[in-house]
Amino acid sequence: MVYKETMTSKQRVMNALSRKPVDRTPIANPTNVATVELMDMVDAPFPQACQDPELAARLAATGYTELGFDSITPYFSIIQESSALGCEMQWEEKDNWPTVRMYNQIWKSADDVKVPTDFLEHRDVKAITESIRILKQEYGDEVAIIGKTMGPWTLAYHVFGVEQFLLGTVDNPEETMKAMDKLKEISILFGEAQIEAGADALTFPDHATGDLVSGEYYKRFLQDLHSEMVDELPVPLILHICGRTIDRMPYIAQTGMASFHFDSKNDPQEAMDAVDDGIGLVGNINNPETLYARGPDEVRQEVYKCLEAGVQMIAPECAIPLATKIENLIEIPRAVKDWTAERKG
Numbered sequence: 419m420v421y422k423e424t425m426t427s428k429q430r431v432m433n434a435l436s437r438k439p440v441d442r443t444p445i446a447n448p449t450n451v452a453t454v455e456l457m458d459m460v461d462a463p464f465p466q467a468c469q470d471p472e473l474a475a476r477l478a479a480t481g482y483t484e485l486g487f488d489s490i491t492p493y494f495s496i497i498q499e500s501s502a503l504g505c506e507m508q509w510e511e512k513d514n515w516p517t518v519r520m521y522n523q524i525w526k527s528a529d530d531v532k533v534p535t536d537f538l539e540h541r542d543v544k545a546i547t548e549s550i551r552i553l554k555q556e557y558g559d560e561v562a563i564i565g566k567t568m569g570p571w572t573l574a575y576h577v578f579g580v581e582q583f584l585l586g587t588v589d590n591p592e593e594t595m596k597a598m599d600k601l602k603e604i605s606i607l608f609g610e611a612q613i614e615a616g617a618d619a620l621t622f623p624d625h626a627t628g629d630l631v632s633g634e635y636y637k638r639f640l641q642d643l644h645s646e647m648v649d650e651l652p653v654p655l656i657l658h659i660c661g662r663t664i665d666r667m668p669y670i671a672q673t674g675m676a677s678f679h680f681d682s683k684n685d686p687q688e689a690m691d692a693v694d695d696g697i698g699l700v701g702n703i704n705n706p707e708t709l710y711a712r713g714p715d716e717v718r719q720e721v722y723k724c725l726e727a728g729v730q731m732i733a734p735e736c737a738i739p740l741a742t743k744i745e746n747l748i749e750i751p752r753a754v755k756d757w758t759a760e761r762k763g
């Protein structure tokens with residue numbers, strides 16, 4: 419049981435993202451790991467922690483200081499850009515996610531898409547960029563700071579409405595492409611601002627999820643666009659898509675992105691086979707059943723399953739439920755360390 423860690427958390431994550439050797443598999447959080455318990459611990463509750471950079475930084479840091487993950491991620495939700503674009507918000511309380519109200523959408527067609535000139539100055543955009551600046555200064559040498567910028571497909575759900583947008587992909591795919599082309603400028607603008615602030619990597623959620631669209635849809639509307647993001651945003655990108663995504667993984671593997679954050683609806687070995695070394699994987703500990711409702715033993719089993727399959731970074735599959743127990747989250751790094759000790763000790 420004597421293996422020695424020879425890397426900082428940051429080196430570990432950055433190496434895993436470029437698929438270079440690591441002293442042990444890093445535990446990352448491409449999406450939220452904050453909980454109500456952690457909010458209370460550092461007095462940084464939702465929704466204020468989604469609006470104020472100091473609170474966002476303080477809450478995000480607990481992912482490293484309390485949970486022992488190798489990265490820090492201060493963008494907890496998926497609504498920051500949409501709020502800055504003028505979508506109507508439901509901010510909720512600390513036990514619930516802020517959301518975009520799904521009626522009365524702000525835009526109807528691609529022609530309506532306009533980025534406000536003061537977008538980067540909006541409170542909910544600065545909450546992210548400024549929190550990255552704070553975290554970079556405090557933890558930048560030791561921990562990987564992961565930012566997040568929404569892809570155009572996710573933005574489209576918010577600004578056009580999910581149903582209207584998806585119907586449009588059938589009725590008028592050219593219009594869809596035109597909208598994607600304009601919306602991606604927001605993804606780039608916000609991504610660049612976070613890189614400038616000090617983000618080491620960016621999560622790129624683009625919810626072409628398994629239950630809503632097919633793998634062919636991914637290829638047709640998003641594969642090239644995601645490749646383009648690799649050229650536009652000069653840090654490792656972590657694509658996040660929920661649900662069953664095996665059918666699109668071979669396409670995702672060709673985008674040039676560094677990593678794919680995958681859902682527990684995909685078996686780790688099956689996913690490793692599907693991407694065939696074209697892209698790294700990060701995931702995929704189940705949220706609603708394992709992390710939320712079960713205990714450390716079940717968490718450990720899932721961590722081991724990912725490690726046995728060779729998954730490059732271990733993480734919850736998606737943003738964790740806010741009532742997740744801390745003991746289940748700290749079991750993830752524990753399990754990774756024990757597994758490594760058994761093999762290297």
Ligand SMILES: [Zn+2]
Nearest residue numbers: 659660736737
């Ligand atoms: Zn997700």
